Amino acid sequence: MPRDASELARRLAQNAEAVCRHYLSNGRRQGRYWTVGDVRNTPGRSMFVRLSGPEFGPGAAGHWTDAASAEHGDLLDLIAARLGGISLPETLDEARHFLSLPRAEPRHSPKPVRTSVPAGSPEAAQRLIAMSQPISGTLVATYLRNRGIRNLRDTGSLRFHPRCYYRPEGDGPTETWPAMVAAVTDLEGRITGAHRTWLARDGADKAPVDTPRRAMGGLLGHAVRFGAADDVLAVGEGIETMLSLRCALPAMPMAAALSANHLAALLLPLTLRRLYIVRDVDAAGDMALAALTERAEAAGIEALALSPRMGDFNEDLHAFGLDALRAALRIQLAPQDGYFLQMIERLLRN
Secondary structure, eight states: OOOSHHHHHHHHHHTHHHHHHHHOTTOEEETTEEEESOTTOOSSSSEEEEOSSOSSSTTOTTOEEETTTOOEEOHHHHHHHHTTSOOHHHHHHHHHHHTTOOOOOOOSSOOOOOOSSOTTSHHHHHHHHHHSBOOTTSHHHHHHHHTTOOOOTTOTTEEEEEEEEEOOSTTOOOEEEEEEEEEEEOTTOOEEEEEEEEBOTTSSSBOSSSOOEEEEEOOTTOBEEESOOSSEEEEESOHHHHHHHHHHSTTSOEEEOSSHHHHHTOOOOTTOSEEEEEOOSSHHHHHHHHHHHHHHHHTTOEEEEEOOSSSSHHHHHHHHOHHHHHHHHHTTSOTTOHHHHHHHHHHHHO
């Protein structure tokens, strides 16, 4: 059984076209090369992978170069980059899985392996998002539809990763599952973190793992954003909660802080004059509502609560339907927000 990186790289190079078809599916063969936009599988022709050639040295099969960025490497480097900057042991396990080879036996005293970026850091989050793809036509769209969410306008902050690593607590083996990857950004739009929701392989629900939702990077004060906020903004905890609300109010900018504690600490735009705080019906939701209301009013921002009939607005959408959700929101909006009220009226008439 091959155990070292050089032997796995050699075997991958012998199957270079199959590797490219799997990990760089948006590219195509052109003569002796596979061309694609970049190592993140973006459509284009800047990056090329040699499909044939000697095993070692210049022109070796499996070597790739991105003419736009000057990145280069072998097929192990490609796999590591494509899967979000994973560590060397994880890369070797992925290569063995692709080649249908057994995993390496664990060593008694493994040496620490230095990753290209610190695990869980904002840089790792940025890389994961860069390695993911838009959600249109993917399992993320399927998952959201199954949650009753069909309006995917302004969801550029959401991405899809087909094989996102999931590390169970304890000593369990690392798994790969499809995932919805959400970009967490600051008020200037800089990516500070990422939130992962691992999905079932058919997209029908979340993956059957112990903790199907996890965040990484810098979250405090930041959020997953839908639309650009100016003077009015709606904020809440969960991504699905805010997307459900956006189905009813498609023009209102919204942000998901990902937890009650992070909602209470959310940084607010200086231009804001009215803040709608989307309340989850539990003790943590009440705490977040009170804390954020106090902070907003201290900054001269009017704060208003939007309350669901059930636990959250996604539950309301499922239980009562979109028109009932719009009707319930209509009586909770401020009279000054005539534009949004008129939009609800038009949607209810159609």
